[in-house]
Amino acid sequence: MTDAQRNALKLAMPWLVTIAMFAIWELACIAFNIQEIVLPRPSRIFAVSVERWSILLDFCLQTLWTTAIGFGLAIIGGVLIGLAIGASPFVYSGLYPLLIAFNAIPKVAIVPILMIWLGVGAAPAIITAFVISFFPIVVNVATGLATIEPEMRDVMRSLGASNYEILTKVGIPRAMPYLFASLKVAITLAFIGSVISETVGGNRGIGFLMLSAGARNDTATTFAGLFAIAIMGVLMYALCAWVEKRMTGWAFRGELVG
Amino acid sequence: MAGTESAVAPLVEMSGVSLAYGRGKEQTLALADATMNIAQGEFIAVVGPSGCGKSTLMKLVTGLLPATSGTVKVHGEVVKRPIKGVGMAFQNATLMPWRTTRDNILLPLEVVEPHKRRFRANRGEYVERVEKLLASVGLGGFGDKYPWQLSGGMQQRSNLCRALVHEPEILMLDEPFGALDAFTREELWGVLQKLWMERRFTCVLVTHDLREAVYLADTVYVMSKRPGRVILKREIELPRPRTLEDTFKPGFVDIVHDLRDRIHKEHA
Numbered sequence: 001m002t003d004a005q006r007n008a009l010k011l012a013m014p015w016l017v018t019i020a021m022f023a024i025w026e027l028a029c030i031a032f033n034i035q036e037i038v039l040p041r042p043s044r045i046f047a048v049s050v051e052r053w054s055i056l057l058d059f060c061l062q063t064l065w066t067t068a069i070g071f072g073l074a075i076i077g078g079v080l081i082g083l084a085i086g087a088s089p090f091v092y093s094g095l096y097p098l099l100i101a102f103n104a105i106p107k108v109a110i111v112p113i114l115m116i117w118l119g120v121g122a123a124p125a126i127i128t129a130f131v132i133s134f135f136p137i138v139v140n141v142a143t144g145l146a147t148i149e150p151e152m153r154d155v156m157r158s159l160g161a162s163n164y165e166i167l168t169k170v171g172i173p174r175a176m177p178y179l180f181a182s183l184k185v186a187i188t189l190a191f192i193g194s195v196i197s198e199t200v201g202g203n204r205g206i207g208f209l210m211l212s213a214g215a216r217n218d219t220a221t222t223f224a225g226l227f228a229i230a231i232m233g234v235l236m237y238a239l240c241a242w243v244e245k246r247m248t249g250w251a252f253r254g255e256l257v258g
Numbered sequence: 259m260a261g262t263e264s265a266v267a268p269l270v271e272m273s274g275v276s277l278a279y280g281r282g283k284e285q286t287l288a289l290a291d292a293t294m295n296i297a298q299g300e301f302i303a304v305v306g307p308s309g310c311g312k313s314t315l316m317k318l319v320t321g322l323l324p325a326t327s328g329t330v331k332v333h334g335e336v337v338k339r340p341i342k343g344v345g346m347a348f349q350n351a352t353l354m355p356w357r358t359t360r361d362n363i364l365l366p367l368e369v370v371e372p373h374k375r376r377f378r379a380n381r382g383e384y385v386e387r388v389e390k391l392l393a394s395v396g397l398g399g400f401g402d403k404y405p406w407q408l409s410g411g412m413q414q415r416s417n418l419c420r421a422l423v424h425e426p427e428i429l430m431l432d433e434p435f436g437a438l439d440a441f442t443r444e445e446l447w448g449v450l451q452k453l454w455m456e457r458r459f460t461c462v463l464v465t466h467d468l469r470e471a472v473y474l475a476d477t478v479y480v481m482s483k484r485p486g487r488v489i490l491k492r493e494i495e496l497p498r499p500r501t502l503e504d505t506f507k508p509g510f511v512d513i514v515h516d517l518r519d520r521i522h523k524e525h526a
Contacts, residue, residue, distance in 0.1 A: 151348045155420075158320050158430070159369045160342035169365065173356045250356045250404060 040220040045227065048220040055209070060228050063194055063205040066122050067236075070129025071190040078134040078186070079179065082141025086175065087167055092142070103135045107193060111200040125197040125205060132193035133186040140182035144175030177251035180244035187236045191229055267334060268295035269427070269460050270319055275328035276485075277314050287485035288314045291328070294479060294488060298427075299458040303471035303478045305517065311486030312464040316430050319462060320344045332428075343370050345421035345429045345459075349436040351413040353405035359416050360401035363388045366424040373424060391419045395449050411442035415449065422453060429461045435470065444502055447473050451499055468514045473500055480517060482524050490520050 001009075022042040028034070029041040036044060049056060081099075084091045107128055114124035148170055156166045198207025206225045213221035245252065277289045289311035296302055296319075304312050317323040318330055321337040330337045345366070353362045367373040367384050377384065392398055395415040405413055414434060421429055431450075435443040451474060454461060465471055471478045472494055480490040494513060496504065504510050 149350070149352055151350055152352045152354075154317070154322055154348075155346050155352060156369070157322060157340045158344040158346045159366050159424070160340065160371075161369045165369055169368070170354070173354065176356075248356070250406070 037217050037219050040223055044220050045223045049224040049227070052221060052224065056224060056228055059204060059206050059209045059225075060232060062122075063125075063191070063198065063207065063229070064232055066125040066197075066205065067129050067187075067190045067194040067232075070126040070194060071133055071187055073126070073130045074134035074137055074186060074190065075183070077130070078137025078182075079141055081134075082138040082175070082179075083145065083167070083172070085138065086142035086145025087163070087171065099135065099138060102131075107132045108196055108200060111197050114197070115201050120201055120203055122204075125194040125202060125207075128197035129190040129193035132196075133190040136182045136185045136189070137179065140178040141175050144178035145171045148174060177244075177248045180240070180248055183240045183244070184237055187240050188233050191233050191236070195229060269298045269300075269332065270294075270296040271329075271331040271334075272319070273329055275318060275325045275330055277311070277318060277323060278326045289318070290485040290487050292318075292486070292488050294491070296460060296462065299460055301454055301461045301463070301474060301476045303463045303465060303475035304481060305465055305468055305471045305478060305521075306481030306486060307483045307521070308466060309484050310481045311484065312466075312481060313432050314486070315481075316432055316462060316464055320346070320428070320430060341428075343424060343426050345424070345426035347414075347417045347421040347429075347431050347434045349433040351405065351410075351417040353413060353416060353420070355404060355406050357404075358401060359392070359397070359403050359405060359408065360385065360388055362405060362416060363391065363401075363419045363423050366420060370424045388419070388423060391423055392416075394453070395419060411438055411446065414438060414442075414446060418446075418450065418453070422457070422459070425457070425459075427460060429459050431461065431463045431465075433465055434463075435467075436465070443467075443470070448502070450474060455499060468517050469505055472496075472510060472513050472517070473505055478517065480520055480524075489524060490517070492517065 026041050026043060029039060040048075081095070085095055086092075110131070111124055111128055114127055118124055118127070145167075148166075152170055153166065156170060161169070194205065195207035195210075198205035199211050202208040206229055210222045210225035213219075213225065272295070273293050275289065275292045276287065278285045278287045280286055292315060294302075304315060306312055314323065318325055319332070319337075321330070321332075321340040324338070332341055353359070354365070357365070364384060368377055373384070389398070389401060392401055395418060397412060397415050397419070400408065400412065400416075405416065408416065414437075417434065421431075435446050438446065447470060454474075463471065463474060475494055478490075478492045478494060479488050480492070481487065482489045492513070496510065496513075500510075
């Protein structure tokens with residue numbers, strides 16, 4: 001195999017594997033005569049997706065924007081708290097246990113509370129997306145700051161740099177790759193958050209669509225919703241990965257030149 | 259030169275300095291009762307077995323660590339906090355991978371006064387200064403490269419540039435060539451000697467390479483194993499510039515042997 005062929009195959013692999021998975025699924029449904037209400041065939045799911053295209057797109061966009069806003073808030077909040085925790089041992093010891101406790105709470109449990117406070121609609125979905133996705137950002141940003149090499153710190157201190165200068169000149173650039181790595185995790189979590197909220201109590205969005213289709217025994221539409229979330233998740237992940245490469249190319253450096 | 263400077267007060271005076279890490283029973287003494295004076299423009303080397311508190315000594319002089327007992331004075335003033343504008347270089351080059359080599363070397367100028375306040379307006383002038391310095395260590399034209407695109411020896415050259423660009427009064431070198439291959443190391447001795455002869459900064463070199471110490475220093479201090487004590491002070495009166503050829507000549511070799519014997523006796 002030539003190098004060009006190897007590269008082409010590498011690029012084609014995700015598509016080939018996905019197609020193979022669908023083919024096996026389709027064949028299994030036919031071979032074992034599985035009823036559509038239990039597990040619809042992929043071809044049925046695609047047909048339903050095309051049939052109900054406009055409502056799917058509409059609800060996808062709903063879920064996408066609530067997720068995006070929640071995610072955006074999580075980046076802002078996560079970076080600020082992460083910087084505070086990473087830069088100050090006092091903030092760290094004060095806030096960290098609380099954050100861990102908060103992160104351990106199943107987010108499903110807070111949606112009903114949010115609905116009591118904010119009513120049904122976009123607000124609970126945004127907030128759920130926020131609370132579920134900001135923790136990994138906090139932890140990663142704090143880790144980036146906490147792992148500054150002691151020698152680097154000594155160099156800065158012996159130059160007479162203030163703590164603020166050490167933070168801005170060393171800490172923040174150093175935390176950037178950690179931040180972007182966490183964004184890839186956080187964006188998929190944010191989708192989970194907004195969909196959970198829509199499922200527990202919403203009147204729009206993919207989560208709501210799946211729940212109501214499920215109630216009508218319309219399994220094919222439920223699966224169409226799942227696919228829609230998965231596709232949005234992959235696209236947003238790819239966007240984060242692209243931004244990461246653009247912003248912190250130095251962190252992806254190859255081997256040191258001998 | 260020690261003779262001519264002895265009348266003037268030394269730049270750094272350490273008297274009876276000890277440092278202990280930890281508290282209570284856990285306490286370990288890293289450095290015991292160190293007394294030494296470093297004259298302005300003097301190049302001293304501190305040698306000794308690993309773990310003898312050589313690096314500790316360096317941190318004490320720069321005020322990065324407070325002494326447990328005894329006093330460290332720089333310019334006649336007791337050091338209580340990190341003294342400003344020291345240049346430092348470690349075995350690990352600690353260049354920032356997100357900055358180009360040029361921007362790495364500009365870093366001290368962004369932090370140290372009076373350059374800091376002039377930096378934005380006079381960036382061009384400072385960039386020129388960095389280019390000159392890079393050229394003088396044989397790295398002309400490499401300013402745009404990122405540190406991770408440079409070899410270990412080139413990184414260490416850049417590291418020296420960063421430590422010197424703001425023309426510090428004191429340069430602290432903690433085994434700066436320790437991780438390099440022998441050829442590169444010996445080449446960088448020459449680079450460092452040349453820079454020192456041009457600029458005459460006060461330099462403290464921590465190393466466990468005796469040839470390196472004798473090649474570079476005016477005065478070599480030998481330390482015992484932990485807790486580190488200064489057990490020998492040896493002035494090296496060889497003429498400068500010293501060459502690599504010199505390091506194989508009898509006068510040089512004898513000094514290295516003397517120092518080695520002294521260290522071996524300490525270990526026995």
